[in-house]
Amino acid sequence: MSNGATTDQRRARGDRTRQSILGIAVDLGSREGLEALTFGRLASDAAVSKSGLFAHFGSKENLQLATVEAAREVFIAEVVDAATQVEPGLPRLRATLEAWLSYFRRDVFPGGCFFQAASLEFDGRPGPVQDRVIEIMREWLALLEALARAAGPSAVSPEQLAFELNAIGMATNWQRQLLGDDRAVERAAEAFDRLISRSI
Amino acid sequence: MSNGATTDQRRARGDRTRQSILGIAVDLGSREGLEALTFGRLASDAAVSKSGLFAHFGSKENLQLATVEAAREVFIAEVVDAATQVEPGLPRLRATLEAWLSYFRRDVFPGGCFFQAASLEFDGRPGPVQDRVIEIMREWLALLEALARAAGPSAVSPEQLAFELNAIGMATNWQRQLLGDDRAVERAAEAFDRLISRSI
Numbered sequence: 001m002s003n004g005a006t007t008d009q010r011r012a013r014g015d016r017t018r019q020s021i022l023g024i025a026v027d028l029g030s031r032e033g034l035e036a037l038t039f040g041r042l043a044s045d046a047a048v049s050k051s052g053l054f055a056h057f058g059s060k061e062n063l064q065l066a067t068v069e070a071a072r073e074v075f076i077a078e079v080v081d082a083a084t085q086v087e088p089g090l091p092r093l094r095a096t097l098e099a100w101l102s103y104f105r106r107d108v109f110p111g112g113c114f115f116q117a118a119s120l121e122f123d124g125r126p127g128p129v130q131d132r133v134i135e136i137m138r139e140w141l142a143l144l145e146a147l148a149r150a151a152g153p154s155a156v157s158p159e160q161l162a163f164e165l166n167a168i169g170m171a172t173n174w175q176r177q178l179l180g181d182d183r184a185v186e187r188a189a190e191a192f193d194r195l196i197s198r199s200i
Numbered sequence: 201m202s203n204g205a206t207t208d209q210r211r212a213r214g215d216r217t218r219q220s221i222l223g224i225a226v227d228l229g230s231r232e233g234l235e236a237l238t239f240g241r242l243a244s245d246a247a248v249s250k251s252g253l254f255a256h257f258g259s260k261e262n263l264q265l266a267t268v269e270a271a272r273e274v275f276i277a278e279v280v281d282a283a284t285q286v287e288p289g290l291p292r293l294r295a296t297l298e299a300w301l302s303y304f305r306r307d308v309f310p311g312g313c314f315f316q317a318a319s320l321e322f323d324g325r326p327g328p329v330q331d332r333v334i335e336i337m338r339e340w341l342a343l344l345e346a347l348a349r350a351a352g353p354s355a356v357s358p359e360q361l362a363f364e365l366n367a368i369g370m371a372t373n374w375q376r377q378l379l380g381d382d383r384a385v386e387r388a389a390e391a392f393d394r395l396i397s398r399s400i
Contacts, residue, residue, distance in 0.1 A: 031324045032324055033321070111323070111324050112323065116320065116374075117320055117323075119374065119378045120316065120317055120320045120321075120374070120377075120378075121233070121320075121321075122378075123311070123312065123317075123374075123377040123378045124231045124232055124311050124377075133378075134378060134379060137378060137379065138379065156394070159387075160387055160390060160391070163371060163375070163384070163387045163391070164368065164371075164387075164391050166371055167367040167368050167370065167371030167372075167391070168364065168367050170367065170370055170371055170374065171363060171364075171366055171367030171370055171371075172367075174316075174319065174320070174323075174370065175363070177320075177323040177324075178319045178320075178322075178323045178333075178334060178337060179334060179337065179338065184363070187359075187360055187363045187364075190360060191360070191363070191364050191367070194356070198398065
């Protein structure tokens with residue numbers, strides 16, 4: 001029994017260490033890109049041994065994939081889950097978009113949206129990381145489309161609305177990150193509001 | 201006299217070689233990013249000597265800056281200049297947006313929009329390349345804003361219209377490049393058309 005408890009404690013400690021390392025990996029990936037995520041660099045940033053990281057993740061690609069999953073969990077917790085508390089339909093669509101703007105405004109990822117950066121970094125690099133980033137981006141667009149469909153009959157197709165809402169969010173991240181444009185979030189709020197009130 | 205002619209001929213040949221090398225550099229930068237633009241890689245792609253490239257550009261940063269200028273010239277010729285043949289006002293705004301969509305449709309840069317890629321690659325890397333990319337992005341947003349202003353009185357501010365039009369174009373490039381979404385250009389045309397016809 002005491003042996004079992006020790007194993008559980010070890011596992012819990014291992015999980016916390018892993019979460020903490022992946023949190024640092026997500027920050028590094030959002031600031032400098034997933035290619036910057038080497039064992040050497042992460043070992044230095046996370047103050048752990050390079051050999052320990054290697055034993056745990058096995059390859060740079062596995063480390064990149066684990067980092068992408070960790071970033072997806074952050075995004076879901078910050079943007080998707082928050083809005084599921086709100087009643088379905090138009091209120092939930094609006095709540096999701098508000099949570100998305102709040103996520104930009106609070107710089108949840110220090111280098112800006114992890115997925116916009118990763119998707120442009122990997123658009124010309126086929127492989128498992130690109131595949132997973134593409135899946136996550138399709139999942140997000142499909143969520144926006146489902147939210148738009150549930151928001152009511154619309155003069156604009158839900159797929160088209162998802163394209164335009166996503167476009168506005170991407171540009172918000174881009175103008176904040178590259179141009180340091182603090183008004184981008186308010187511009188996005190105006191654009192979301194006009195698009196929804198005229199279309200749905 | 202014959203000496204002068206020889207010098208002119210050499211200079212003309214040198215300019216052609218430079219243009220051809222920068223064309224290859226722009227393609228490489230659009231596909232793999234400006235960080236991939238090393239003397240060794242470009243020498244191999246352009247089938248010239250590494251020492252010759254080094255003698256000409258002096259540093260990787262100078263090579264990146266020259267490549268950014270060459271890409272800007274391509275974008276101006278493809279998107280901006282084409283529309284200056286069209287009468288000012290709403291027709292010129294529409295012609296610019298059509299030229300922009302045509303530039304995406306024809307994959308003028310093989311890896312997708314050079315500037316969207318470069319701006320996300322350099323958003324966390326301060327220095328002369330980031331500075332120049334930011335200047336060029338502001339120049340493009342200012343052009344869209346001026347075109348929107350000249351298109352007539354609008355229910356939406358020209359700055360807001362420029363933000364939204366740019367957002368749609370960025371998302372078009374992103375969905376074509378990452379998701380291989382061929383309908384993105386038609387979605388953008390629909391979005392441009394609705395935005396303009398309802399706002400101006």
